[in-house]
Amino acid sequence: MATIREVARLAGVSVATVSKYLNGTKVREANARAVEEAVRALDFKPNEIARGLRKSSVMTVGVLLPELDNLFFTEIISAVDSVLEERGYSTLVCVTHSDPEREQRRLDFLRRKRIDGLIAVPTTAASDFATIAGDLPTVFVDRVVSVPPGGKCSSVLSDNFAAAYGAAEELIRAGHTRIGVLLGPDSNYTPLERRAGFLAACSLHGIGAEKLLIRSGEYSIEAGYRMTRELLRLPDPPTALFATNNELTIGSVKALAEAGITAGEGISFLGFDNRTLAEVSHPPLTVIVQPVEEIGRTAAEELLRLIDGEPGGKILHLPTETIRGASVTNPII
Amino acid sequence: MATIREVARLAGVSVATVSKYLNGTKVREANARAVEEAVRALDFKPNEIARGLRKSSVMTVGVLLPELDNLFFTEIISAVDSVLEERGYSTLVCVTHSDPEREQRRLDFLRRKRIDGLIAVPTTAASDFATIAGDLPTVFVDRVVSVPPGGKCSSVLSDNFAAAYGAAEELIRAGHTRIGVLLGPDSNYTPLERRAGFLAACSLHGIGAEKLLIRSGEYSIEAGYRMTRELLRLPDPPTALFATNNELTIGSVKALAEAGITAGEGISFLGFDNRTLAEVSHPPLTVIVQPVEEIGRTAAEELLRLIDGEPGGKILHLPTETIRGASVTNPII
DNA sequence: TCAGAAACAGAAAACGATTTCCGTATTTTC
DNA sequence: GAAAATACGGAAATCGTTTTCTGTTTCTGA
Secondary structure, eight states: OOOHHHHHHHHTSOHHHHHHHHTTOOOOHHHHHHHHHHHHHHTOOOOHHHHHHHHTOOOEEEEEESOSSOHHHHHHHHHHHHHHHHTTOEEEEEEOTTOHHHHHHHHHHHHHTTOSEEEEOOOOSSOBHHHHHTTSOEEEESOOOBOOTTSSEEEEEEOHHHHHHHHHHHHHHTTOOSEEEEEOOTTSHHHHHHHHHHHHHHHHTTOOGGGOEEEEOOSSHHHHHHHHHHHHTSSSOOSEEEEOSHHHHHHHHHHHHHTTOOBTTTBEEEEESOHHHHHHSSSOOEEEEOOHHHHHHHHHHHHHHHHTTOOOOOEEEEOOEEEOOSOOOOOOO | OOOHHHHHHHHTSOHHHHHHHHTTOOOOHHHHHHHHHHHHHHTOOOOHHHHHHHHTOOOEEEEEESOSSOHHHHHHHHHHHHHHHHTTOEEEEEEOTTOHHHHHHHHHHHHHTTOSEEEEOOOOSSOBHHHHHTTSOEEEESOOOBOOTTSSEEEEEEOHHHHHHHHHHHHHHTTOOSEEEEEOOTTSHHHHHHHHHHHHHHHHTTOOGGGOEEEEOOSSHHHHHHHHHHHHHSSSOOSEEEEOSHHHHHHHHHHHHHTTOOBTTTBEEEEESOHHHHHHSSSOOEEEEOOHHHHHHHHHHHHHHHHTTOOOOOEEEEOOEEEOOSOOOOOOO
């Protein structure tokens, strides 16, 4: 592949002139023409590696996340990538499989690649910014990491508390008091927030925790399925179910279908995130959806700000949206 | 961030020694120790950019695909990434949004990054390898591109012909002769293969094309929905439906649900790809699933072979799998 | 026409690693 | 114990750009 040297020779100018012309510094008209032609003739493409070395910036941000086979994450990356690409950055994706050791290795890898910034959905639990990213501009997504005020990192996530609060109100307003809630692992941040939001709304309406049937487990289809079956088998089963994540929603829907229960008839159902499943269901499900696209965009924009040296330390909560289907109805007493 | 020079100084050796030690060449025990310690003390991480420049290989492969918000693609990337990472390669993902111009720009970008190989789901239609990738080792996924025998590229995809052939047999065996088929755009390669496979099986069983109700349109939920409604409204509607892609399947399921038709009772249904929807449906759907994980792995392995200089020119067809639910039954005459 | 200013071109020094090549230590062999 | 063989360390070249800094043109205005 042609180098800038060969272009210079063919054009009869110095490499400095070629470089300047290609980077927008003014050169003599005749030279510009000659360079242009040489570039075309040799199909010259500047070596970004050499460029990156000299400029000590490769215009790359790392993205560190648990999995690639999960639309929640990939839709976020998609938005992140759109924003970053527009500003000339490329995106280097690394998968952790939720393994802390692997996470550390991949992070090391990204640092060796001299990334300019990081977008991370960290797995490591009780971690602060410094141990994860050092002094790298970083935006955490769907996680809150202890954020030094004005430091080089921020967080972007849905307002999980408000989402669950709203969900509870939705169900209570319809007349439910005996509600089953399917939560993710207690070790994660978001399930705790969702639990807290839900409980807050309930207690405000005088519904004690003892009437609630809260279950927590993995974020998986199987867990959702299992927990739903458990709840349905209770002597006094709940009149409404709230599944707080995509996988739990899928599992729950499956269990209901198997039990011959139509959401909104035998029991009310409030799901999370899976817009498509909600639409395709009959009747359509009521679901709370996270603004994935906006989360991605916001994270990318905040990261660009951090890279530009502006202070971070923000925690950006984005509102969720409730898509009303017909799966939340009055309870049959 | 520390450089190899500072490590050398602190360890009291030359940069050559540091480099050698870190790259596995034997050095004196005492020096090894000193380097080790200096590396730790300075938290030295080799600059992969400088390294890449000198070695003229950055151990990176590009991935060029239409979208990131589609599990079919992201599951493939996931597998690709696993295989490549194990061999020390990183994956640089670029999205084309199915826009040929953008595809060209992103490809240019990847070449400037001096990637060692490419995995591509090209959008550009009638294109041959040379115009897309030049002499870059390339594996095309879910597309067949005119492959120079022994050249530096190969293709990996499902055996779409066989999949559709099998689908037709499945339905014919159950007794259906009046079958509605939902296909993707005629301008793509895979819909044509699927159509051909389906027709081949039908004609073998003496079912003329005139009895079939073949519709083609976009690969979208809306198209699937629309085409299904059209078919259901016919004076003599089909007794079975075959949706040939994930989105078409979703749209079709939605239309059926809305029409109050249960797949496998009023009408038989054969879907594609969406394992989760198939499982969660009631009754579970019979679907043909593509071996996404294996497609990804195979593509990555083939690419590694090409990068190692072995000849390409292969077209690798991987068998699909039929997951039998209860949505294909005998027709009610 | 010429001095001074402004515009531009080019040689060479970075950037941070790897690698070659040569010289010195160390070991082996008789 | 000396010569030959081997092992190892280090100076310097290299990868392909950008950028600085100096030197040369070209332009301007009286």
